[in-house]
Every structure is written in C-alpha cells, then in structure tokens.
Amino acid sequence: xxxxxxxHDLIEEIRGAKTQAQEREVIQKECAHIRASFRDGxxxxxxxxxxxxxxxxxxxYPAHFGQMECLKLIASPRFIDKRVGYLGAxxxxxxxxxxxxxxxxxxxxxLSQGIQPVQxxxxxxxxxxxxxxxxxxxxxxxxxxxLQPGSYVRKKAILTAVHMVRKVPELSDIFLPPCAKLLRxxxxxxxxxxxxxxxxxxxRSPAALRHFRKVVPKLVHILRTLVTTGYxxxxxxxxxxxxxxxxxxxxxxxxxxxxxxxxSETMNDLLAQVxxxxxxxxxxxxxxxxxxxxxxxxxxxxxxxxxxxxxxxxRFLLNSDKNIRYVALTSxxxxxxxxxxxxQRHRPTVVECLQESDASLSRxxxxxxxxxxxxxxxxxxxxxxxxxxxxCPPDLRxxxxxxxxxxxxxxxxxxxxxIDTILHVLTTAxxxxxxxxVANLTQLIGSAQELHAYSVRRLYQxxxxxxxxxxxxxVAAWCIGEYGDFLLENCEETEPLQVEEExxxxxxxxxxxxxxxxxxxxxxxxxxxxxxxxRLPGDTNRIRQVVSIYGSCLDVELQQRAVEYNVLFQKxxxxxxxxxxxxxxxxxxxxxxxxxxxxxxEDTAPVPTEPQTSKLLDLLDLLHEAPGDTQQPPSLTPSxxxxxxxxxxxxxxxxxxxxxxxxKVFEREGVQLHLSFTRPPGTPALxxxxxxxxxxxxxxxTHFICxxxxxxSIQLQVEAPSGNTVPARGGPPITQLFRxxxxxxxxxxxxxxxxxxxxxxxxxxTFEVNNLPVKTWQ
Amino acid sequence: MIKFFLMVxxxxxxRLSKYYEHVDINRRTLLETEVIKSxxxxxxxxxSFIEYKDFKLIYRQYAALFIVVGVNDTENEMAxxxxxxxxxxxxxxxxxxxxxxxxxxx
Numbered sequence: 008x009x010x011x012x013x014x015h016d017l018i019e020e021i022r023g024a025k026t027q028a029q030e031r032e033v034i035q036k037e038c039a040h041i042r043a044s045f046r047d048g049x050x051x052x053x054x055x056x057x058x059x060x061x062x063x064x065x066x067x068y069p070a071h072f073g074q075m076e077c078l079k080l081i082a083s084p085r086f087i088d089k090r091v092g093y094l095g096a097x098x099x100x101x102x103x104x105x106x107x108x109x110x111x112x113x114x115x116x117x118l119s120q121g122i123q124p125v126q127x128x129x130x131x132x133x134x135x136x137x138x139x140x141x142x143x144x145x146x147x148x149x150x151x152x153x154l155q156p157g158s159y160v161r162k163k164a165i166l167t168a169v170h171m172v173r174k175v176p177e178l179s180d181i182f183l184p185p186c187a188k189l190l191r192x193x194x195x196x197x198x199x200x201x202x203x204x205x206x207x208x209x210x211r212s213p214a215a216l217r218h219f220r221k222v223v224p225k226l227v228h229i230l231r232t233l234v235t236t237g238y239x240x241x242x243x244x245x246x247x248x249x250x251x252x253x254x255x256x257x258x259x260x261x262x263x264x265x266x267x268x269x270x271s272e273t274m275n276d277l278l279a280q281v282x283x284x285x286x287x288x289x290x291x292x293x294x295x296x297x298x299x300x301x302x303x304x305x306x307x308x309x310x311x312x313x314x315x316x317x318x319x320x321x322r323f324l325l326n327s328d329k330n331i332r333y334v335a336l337t338s339x340x341x342x343x344x345x346x347x348x349x350x351q352r353h354r355p356t357v358v359e360c361l362q363e364s365d366a367s368l369s370r371x372x373x374x375x376x377x378x379x380x381x382x383x384x385x386x387x388x389x390x391x392x393x394x395x396x397x398x399c400p401p402d403l404r405x406x407x408x409x410x411x412x413x414x415x416x417x418x419x420x421x422x423x424x425x426i427d428t429i430l431h432v433l434t435t436a437x438x439x440x441x442x443x444x445v446a447n448l449t450q451l452i453g454s455a456q457e458l459h460a461y462s463v464r465r466l467y468q469x470x471x472x473x474x475x476x477x478x479x480x481x482v483a484a485w486c487i488g489e490y491g492d493f494l495l496e497n498c499e500e501t502e503p504l505q506v507e508e509e510x511x512x513x514x515x516x517x518x519x520x521x522x523x524x525x526x527x528x529x530x531x532x533x534x535x536x537x538x539x540x541x542r543l544p545g546d547t548n549r550i551r552q553v554v555s556i557y558g559s560c561l562d563v564e565l566q567q568r569a570v571e572y573n574v575l576f577q578k579x580x581x582x583x584x585x586x587x588x589x590x591x592x593x594x595x596x597x598x599x600x601x602x603x604x605x606x607x608x609e610d611t612a613p614v615p616t617e618p619q620t621s622k623l624l625d626l627l628d629l630l631h632e633a634p635g636d637t638q639q640p641p642s643l644t645p646s647x648x649x650x651x652x653x654x655x656x657x658x659x660x661x662x663x664x665x666x667x668x669x670x671k672v673f674e675r676e677g678v679q680l681h682l683s684f685t686r687p688p689g690t691p692a693l694x695x696x697x698x699x700x701x702x703x704x705x706x707x708x709t710h711f712i713c714x715x716x717x718x719x720s721i722q723l724q725v726e727a728p729s730g731n732t733v734p735a736r737g738g739p740p741i742t743q744l745f746r747x748x749x750x751x752x753x754x755x756x757x758x759x760x761x762x763x764x765x766x767x768x769x770x771x772x773t774f775e776v777n778n779l780p781v782k783t784w785q
Numbered sequence: 786m787i788k789f790f791l792m793v794x795x796x797x798x799x800r801l802s803k804y805y806e807h808v809d810i811n812r813r814t815l816l817e818t819e820v821i822k823s824x825x826x827x828x829x830x831x832x833s834f835i836e837y838k839d840f841k842l843i844y845r846q847y848a849a850l851f852i853v854v855g856v857n858d859t860e861n862e863m864a865x866x867x868x869x870x871x872x873x874x875x876x877x878x879x880x881x882x883x884x885x886x887x888x889x890x891x
Contacts, residue, residue, distance in 0.1 A: 065801075244867065251871075254864045294863035301861070329832030334862055365831040 012037065014058045021066070034063055045076055054080060054091040061095055074099050074106050081113045086124065089117070093128045102138040111141050118148045126152065126160050134167035142171040146178050153185045158194045165189070165200030172207045179208050183215060190225050195242060195252055198229065202255045209262050220263055223270045227277045230256045234281055245289035257281075257298040264306035271306040278303055282315060290330070293323075297334050304342055317342065317349040324356045329365055336360065336371035343378045354379050358388070361395045370403060377410040385418040389428055396435050405439040408432050412444055422455045426462050430479075434469055437476025445478045449485055456592055460493040462486060467494055467506065470514060475523045481531045484518060487511060488535025489589060492542040508545045512536070516553060526562050533557060533565060537572050541587045551576050667782045673774065677704025678733070678765060680713075682776070684783055692750040694783055696757075701740040702733040704766070711741055711763040718756055721784075722748040731763075747783075755784035787865070788840055788855045793821050795849045824851050834862050845869045 024030035064070035080092025100107040117129040152164040189201040208215040242249035264271040286292045303316040323335035360372035419425035466483035518532040540547045557569035673680035681699045711731040728743035757776040792801040835842040840855040
C-alpha cells in the first residue's frame with residue numbers, strides 16, 4: 008500500500024500543480040487513498056487523513072464521505088483525534104444532515120469532563136453548528152460552565168450561550184440570571200461575551216430589556232474605568248483601551264437607553280466624557296467616537312449633548328480620511344430629520360463633499376444635500392446641485408435630477424425660477440428624469456399665464472439647439488403648439504428673437520422626422536402642428552401636407568391622429584378654430600384630490616353653452632378621439648393638458664355638495680322620527696331620504712306604517728321599511744328609504760302619515776314637514 | 786451582524802470564506818465574484834465601505850490580499866475596519882510567517 012502523504016506534502020503538491028486539471032488529478036488520487044484508509048486503515052492515522060480531507064474541502068471539492076469519520080474521531084479519547092474531529096464537524100456537518108445529532112452525546116460527555124481544552128473544543132463546535140435540538144439538550148450543561156472558575160472555558164460558554172439564544176429563544180430564561188454576576192468579572196473576554204449575550208436577550212424580549220436596565224450603572228462604571236485608566240499593554244489598540252469592548256458597551260447602552268428617560272440620564276455624563284477624552288488620531292479612537300455619537304442620537308439625551316454629537320460629526324466631515332467622512336455623512340443623514348437646524352450649520356461642508364470622486368461618498372453627500380434644502384437656501388443649493396448634475400456619474404444622475412425637481416417643486420420662490428430650473432435640468436439630464444416631469448412642467452407652464460410668452464421662447468431656443476432630449480422635446484412641442492403665436496411677437500423678458508413662421512414649422516417637422524424621437528414625442532409634435540394651423544397667421548398648406556403624409560404612417564397612433572386631423576381640415580374646417588382653441592388656465596393644485604375638486608369647480612363655473620367648443624380633445628387619449636364627436640355631455644370635464652395622464656379618470660360630475668343636515672320631524676311620547684338626506688354623486692336630481700323611527704319610551708311600538716306624499720311634479724318611490732316594530736327603551740329603530748326624483752328642481756314639500764300602536768293606543772298622525780332645507784330640492 | 790467574511794486575492798480567487806447565514810453554494814460563487822469586482826475596482830483613494838445590495842462591505846487590502854467583511858446596517862463600520870486589522874495581527878502573532886506569505890503569490 009502506498010504510504011499516504013502528510014498534510015504538508017499534500018499542500019505542496021497541490022500548489023505545485025500547474026493547471027486546474029492537474030490539481031484535480033492530484034486531489035482525486037488522494038481522496039481515493041483517504042477513502043481506502045477510512046475503510047480499513049490505521050485508526051491512529053485517521054486524524055491525518057481527515058485533516059487532508061478538510062483541506063481539500065476548503066478548496067471546494069466534495070468531502071461528504073468524511074462525516075462519519077468525524078464522529079468516530081470525536082468519540083476517541085485522544086486529544087489529537089478530538090481536535091481534528093471537532094474541526095471536521097464544524098466544517099462538514101450541519102443541520103441538514105441527520106448525522107449531526109449523533110455528536111450530541113459526545114459533546115455532552117466532553118463538556119462534563121474537567122479537561123479545559125476539550126471542553127473548549129466542544130463548546131466551539133456547539134456554538135458554530137448546534138441545531139435547535141442539540142441546544143435544547145445541552146443548555147443546562149452550558150449554563151453550569153458559565154459559572155465555574157477559569158476564564159478560558161467561561162468565555163467560550165458565553166459565546167455558545169449567545170448562539171443558543173439565537174437558535175432557541177425560549178432558552179433565554181436559563182441564561183438571564185447569570186448575566187448580572189458575569190458583569191462583575193474583570194476579564195475582558197468574559198465582559199465582551201456577556202455584553203453580547205445581554206444584547207441578544209434584550210433584542211428578543213422586552214421583559215429582559217426592563218430587567219437589564221438595572222445594570223446601566225454598572226456598565227457606566229466599566230466604561231468609565233476603561234476610558235480613564237491609562238495605557239495597559241494587554242488591551243490597548245493604538246492608544247485606546249480595548250476599543251471593541253467600549254464599542255459593545257456603548258451599543259448596549261444605546262439599546263437600554265432608547266425611549267427610557269431615567270437610563271438616558273445616567274448615561275449623559277459618561278457619554279460626554281467619552282466624547283471628549285477619546286483620542287481620534289487613529290481609527291480605533293474614531294470608531295469609539297462614532298459609536299458614541301450613534302448612541303447619543305438614539306437615546307433621550309440632553310439637548311447640549313445632541314449638539315455636541317452633531318459638532319463631532321461636523322468635525323468628522325472635515326477629516327481627510329475618507330472612511331470617517333463616509334460615516335459622518337451617513338449619520339448626518341439619519342439625524343437630519345430630528346435635528347434639522349443643527350445639521351444645516353454644516354451645509355457648506357456637505358456641499359463640498361459632492362465634489363468627491365469616490366462614488367459612495369458622493370452618493371451620501373447627494374442624499375444629504377437634498378434633505379437639507381429648505382426655503383432660505385433653495386436657490387444656492389439648486390445651483391450647486393445643478394453643477395453637480397452636469398458632472399456626476401450616470402447612476403447618480405436620475406436621483407439627482409428627480410431630487411432637484413422635487414426640491415424645486417416644494418420650495419420654488421417664483422414660478423419663473425421654477426420653470427427655469429426645470430428647463431435647465433431637462434437640458435442637462437433630460438433622459439434621466441422621471442416620466443411625470445413632463446406632465447409637471449406642462450401643468451406649471453399652463454397655469455402661469457404671464458409666463459407663457461417667456462416659456463415658449465426659452466423652450467423654442469432650447470429645442471433649436473438640441474432635439475435629442477425627449478422630455479424636453481415633448482414639453483417644447485406642446486408649448487409651441489399652445490402658445491406659438493407668442494413666438495412671433497416680441498417679448499420684453501428675453502432677448503428679441505426673430506422667428507419666422509416657416510422656421511417654427513420646419514422645426515416641428517424636424518422633430519417629427521428625427522429618428523431620435525419617441526412615438527409619444529411624434530404625437531406631441533403632430534398635435535402641435537395642428538394647433539399652429541389656427542394660431543399662426545400664414546396659410547395652412549404646409550401643415551395640411553404634413554398631416555396627410557402621416558395619414559399612412561406605420562405607427563398606429565400617429566396614423567389615427569393624422570387621419571382625424573385630415574378630416575378636421577376637410578369636412579369640419581369650420582369647427583377647427585373652436586376645437587383647437589387655447590386651453591384654459593390650470594389651477595396649480597397640490598394634491599390630486601384638490602386638483603380634481605378644482606377642475607370640477609372650474610368646469611361648473613364657465614358652463615359651456617355649446618358643448619362642442621369647450622370640449623377640448625384629450626389629445627393623447629385614443630379612446631375619446633374624433634373631431635366629429637361633439638355630443639359629449641357637458642359634464643365631461645375637459646382635460647386642459649393633453650399630457651396629463653392622471654386627469655383621464657376625473658369624476659364626471661361636480662363633487663358632492665356639503666351634506667344636508669338631519670332633521671327631526673316628529674316626536675310624541677318618546678317616539679321620534681328623523682329624516683336624513685343624501686344625494687348620490689352620480690345623479691344630482693335624485694335625493695335619498697332615510698326615515699328613522701326611534702322609541703325611548705317604556706312601551707314598544709308595533710304595526711308601524713309610514714306613508715308619504717309629494718307635489719305632482721316630483722316623483723316619489725317608497726321602499727319597504729326594515730320592520731314595523733320598535734322595541735322600548737331605545738331598541739333598534741325602523742329605517743325606511745324614500746327616493747325622490749326632482750329633475751325640475753321644484754320646491755320640495757313632504758307630507759307624512761304615520762299609524763302605529765303604542766301603549767295600548769292606536770295612533771294616527773298626518774303632518775307636513777315644514778323646515779326642509781333648501782338644499783334638498785335645489 | 787456580520788454576514789460573511791472573505792479573503793480574496795487580487796486575481797479574484799477566494800482563499801477563505803465563512804458565511805454566518807446560510808447561502809446556497811451556487812449563489813456563493815456569484816456573490817463572491819460580484820463582491821470582488823466592486824472591491825478590485827476601487828482605488829486606494831476611495832473609502833473602504835461599499836454598499837452592495839442590502840449589505841455593507843468593508844474591505845481592507847494587505848499586499849495582494851483583500852479581506853472583505855459583509856455586514857448588515859446595524860454595525861459600526863469603523864469598528865469592523867479595526868477588527869479586520871486585529872484579525873490579521875492575531876494571525877501574525879500566532880503563525881509568525883503570515884506577513885511573508887501574504888507577499889508571496891498566494
């Protein structure tokens with residue numbers, strides 16, 4: 008039998024292999040050896056074979072046949088076997104293989120022996136791959152080991168406890184009591200482990216959280232000792248005494264102090280002390296300081312402390328180390344919601360960070376800058392952001408563009424500035440803006456009457472220079488179509504622009520024909536051309552020509568439009584001017600509900616006398632098209648912007664008027680009759696009256712019948728009542744619905760006749776309802 | 786919480802990987818290639834923290850070897866950065882020839 012290699016030799020041989028295939032060959036040969044020796048080889052050499060197998064596994068080759076060997080090795084009494092066996096168990100076994108349960112017994116035995124290294128191995132393995140069943144079985148063993156003397160085993164036991172709590176949260180009850188005691192230790196390893204364990208326990212149960220608030224003073228004491236003691240060789244990293252322990256304590260203090268006034272107060276002094284005493288020239292100190300800032304931000308700290316935290320972050324921002332600047336930007340972003348004014352002070356530095364070449368940094372700086380825009384600094388900030396937009400990497404462009412547009416919308420000082428800003432963004436980064444930017448801009452321009460001339464000129468100039476940015480082209484085309492006549496006049500706000508009719512038409516045709524234009528853009532351009540046929544004084548032959556060419560275009564939507572416009576020229580030429588009239592001014596509403604309400608109110612105010620003229624075609628909507636179809640009911644709201652998709656589903660009727668108040672019409676011996684009125688929104692001529700009969704007397708009302716009569720011009724429909732008995736003392740009332748149809752808006756008069764039995768008497772009442780509110784019939 | 790710990794050389798080969806949350810074998814290779822690509826494309830001027838999907842990657846370069854730790858966002862990035870260095874120093878103490886091995890072609 009060929010003597011098998013030692014691990015060292017195997018590694019050298021593998022590394023000596025020149026190609027992947029050679030390496031695979033070597034490994035396969037060796038695996039065959041290993042398998043043979045597992046079957047009938049020397050048990051004393053087994054650990055060596057397994058060690059080689061583990062190395063091969065680390066390189067990515069299959070090694071599952073070694074699993075049972077791990078078990079055998081763990082069970083062996085020799086340490087050298089156990090060591091490799093446990094290592095193999097951690098690497099090769101996991102919850103998905105049932106074999107892992109077999110080592111539970113071995114672990115149990117090993118834990119109860121007194122030999123520390125063995126206990127250490129067992130605990131490590133349990134902590135790495137222990138499944139829920141194993142944890143449940145071995146929890147008590149681990150707990151016993153938590154409290155025995157000897158820090159080596161205790162630290163490992165604590166870490167195993169952390170793993171167990173994560174796997175099986177019910178075990179937290181077992182591990183809760185020893186924690187307080189463990190905090191009194193001096194060994195940093197034990198302290199670190201205990202603090203992690205406490206954090207896990209607190210995260211899983213609020214009861215544990217309350218329980219551990221008691222240890223806040225103790226933690227404060229430990230941290231204070233750490234910060235104030237001088238240099239200790241054992242724990243110092245770059246001058247800071249055990250920064251890892253400090254960071255963990257701070258994190259636990261954060262969890263305990265969150266939303267809890269009392270604990271937060273205990274921590275205030277300490278946090279200030281840590282913040283001021285830590286040496287931040289090296290990374291370790293900065294890490295501790297950063298954690299302190301995070302803690303201050305999260306607990307209910309004093310105002311002065313928060314300002315201190317923000318100032319520390321500001322100082323970080325000026326640091327030359329990129330890492331520190333990154334964490335400062337991220338934390339400031341978290342803070343900006345709650346301490347806006349404090350963060351504003353650092354705005355100039357943040358804006359400088361925009362110029363960073365590092366992608367992570369510039370992204371954070373962009374987000375933070377956008378969050379910092381407010382009324383007072385909006386102009387300056389927008390300028391900076393626009394400068395950034397021109398030079399920033401492509402993946403940040405769309406975020407930047409939408410951010411600028413959003414900020415402009417929220418804080419625009421004047422409409423002209425707003426239009427300018429949007430225009431600038433569209434020319435710089437047109438392809439990256441979101442789709443509703445076009446809609447927003449058209450709405451904005453449409454609503455600002457005094458700026459029509461100005462905007463159309465600006466847009467025309469921009470379009471002349473560049474027709475590739477689609478959102479810009481769409482808006483410009485729409486504007487030119489609507490306000491093209493302003494182009495030919497002089498406007499005092501911009502430089503005098505000599506524009507000929509022919510140039511305008513040529514430009515739109517260019518857009519139509521350009522291969523860069525999207526179909527939607529072409530639609531805009533075609534419609535704009537049509538509108539210009541009424542606005543521009545020259546003759547319309549050229550436009551007619553273009554329109555008829557597109558009558559056979561391959562794009563279905565364009566073709567449809569062109570055909571319809573053609574018809575408009577030919578058969579309905581007399582209506583053309585009216586149909587292509589200018590749109591009315593839009594109210595620039597905030598929310599959509601506002602817009603809908605305002606739209607409908609606008610609609611009812613200048614009620615169109617001829618439905619045809621006021622009905623402006625929703626020009627992008629295929630469904631409503633046809634210049635000949637002018638019989639739309641007047642209640643169809645004309646959508647002022649062809650572009651605004653969201654206006655397509657406005658309600659067809661004015662909004663429901665203010666609700667009519669309820670009316671009490673009858674009362675006798677505890678029996679009351681109430682009328683409540685509703686008008687369904689779709690049918691203004693219909694009024695629904697609900698009659699409610701209640702009984703607060705001691706006797707019940709039976710055989711209740713209610714009849715009603717109205718004037719002849721009004722129609723009444725009475726529905727069946729809900730019942731004819733009202734139990735005594737406020738029992739469930741009877742309701743009955745009357746439908747009143749009053750299309751002529753005649754004054755409503757209502758006569759009611761009641762008949763019922765009450766307290767042994769038979770009651771008949773007839774009366775007219777006097778005080779009907781005017782709104783019931785108007 | 787630390788999600789994974791990788792040691793990768795400049796050629797893109799993974800030398801050590803340890804995952805603390807279960808990730809399928811085939812997704813591991815994909816994850817590692819993407820992570821390595823983002824780390825290798827950074828210059829030494831840029832900061833050591835990268836955002837990748839829902840992890841944050843904190844990496845540190847030692848000669849030809851990159852050590853990358855993936856964390857979720859509850860961690861203190863700078864503490865992890867320090868931790869990576871601590872790890873390397875422990876290896877150095879324990880196996881005294883770590884530094885020389887790193888400079889060889891691993």
